[in-house]
Ligand SMILES: Nc1ncnc2c1ncn2[C@@H]1O[C@H](COP(=O)(O)OP(=O)(O)OP(=O)(O)O)[C@@H](O)[C@H]1O
């Protein structure tokens with residue numbers, strides 16, 4: 047119990063003191079995970095929509111592969127990126143190993159299937175009437191597809207929050223391709239691992255608190271995006 | 286004169302079941318037409334094919350002077366001259382205004398014009414008070430009225446109405462009937478409607494098509510068909526002998 051108390055206290059002090067190292071680590075965490083999320087969204091939302099709406103051979107297989115990759119273990123994502131980026135790998139020339147860029151690439155690999163798969167599910171959950179209504183009002187196929195995406199936005203935002211939750215909290219991939227180098231690739235999760243290994247349990251816990259706080263703030267930001275589009279939030283009433 | 290719709294041998298099956306089989310159907314245009322028939326007769330399916338929402342399995346169609354090739358640009362061009370109030374009056378997530386403006390936005394109508402037309406359409410259906418409400422929170426009848434306003438906003442040449450007053454109270458239904466007559470007479474809009482209300486069919490339509498198990502088994506001028514139906518099934522349907 048003492049450790050927990052100590053950790054909470056330390057965490058509070060760390061946050062209040064704005065310890066420069068912690069600030070740096072926190073900013074890098076946000077930078078890596080949010081960049082990865084944005085890239086995953088830029089590719090995942092359109093691709094998920096295409097998988098949901100367009101009929102083409104291999105569509106089911108691609109969907110199943112996407113769903114499978116939603117469970118990709120972070121260390122495996124790290125390993126894959128490592129194999130491609132290490133000096134002997136095909137992209138070794140760019141010397142990206144142990145840089146934030148490598149960490150972002152590994153996290154895109156983790157986030158993309160989640161955004162793509164959950165977007166596809168959200169779009170497929172829409173009733174036929176969305177298309178019918180848009181089409182009978184004169185929408186082109188592209189305009190009608192937009193209408194369907196618009197109707198799916200709650201599900202798409204859920205996809206983004208789910209992906210972000212996974213990215214900001216994962217340690218396997220960033221550790222493997224980032225290397226937890228102090229001042230360069232150290233992020234919140236890898237610091238927690240390090241502090242725990244060194245026996246500084248309360249410090250580890252303190253950093254964990256910061257991580258949760260950041261996660262909370264980013265989720266709030268994404269959810270506020272949703273609020274802006276939903277002037278009047280509708281939910282099922284259970285009485 | 287060229288008919289607005291000409292259908293030859295149009296059929297549609299779901300799995301093994303044939304739900305539509307039309308040998309020959311011509312709808313001249315300019316009038317109010319009613320399609321009658323029991324549940325599952327294929328009325329909505331016929332609407333969906335005529336409004337190019339569902340592909341027919343066999344046959345040929347001429348719509349608004351063009352032979353339907355299902356070429357993308359043709360589909361949009363033809364659809365933009367038609368509008369439909371579907372049986373479910375589906376509403377997009379968003380305000381009543383957004384819903385009624387949708388058809389104008391996809392046509393890139395200027396903002397001021399859009400606003401004017403939306404107001405005018407809602408005004409006609411007596412729905413102005415609801416303009417900023419969430420469309421999905423409306424009652425069934427209110428939704429139908431908004432769906433009608435939404436379809437009218439695009440000023441279609443042909444308007445399909447799939448049971449447009451099924452959830453509407455008798456007084457409002459009469460108002461809507463008058464309005465349907467008004468846009469038919471004053472704006473020359475061809476109205477093709479499905480209704481289960483035989484009185485309504487009689488009051489509104491000039492021509493009737495009677496459907497049974499995917500086929501049109503009788504057609505003709507409304508008065509004649511009501512007074513002197515040829516087919517036994519039509520006669521008993523009109524007399525209300527068939528209970529569903
Ligand atoms: N997408 C579909 N898949 C399978 N069967 C369908 C589909 N759409 C329609 N059907 C079937 O086709 C038949 C005709 O349906 P349709 O909706 O055209 O009937 P309707 O005449 O409009 O009936 P109602 O008066 O109940 O609206 C029905 O038996 C229905 O079950």
Ligand SMILES: [Mg+2]
Pocket residue numbers: 328329330372447
């Ligand atoms: Mg129907």
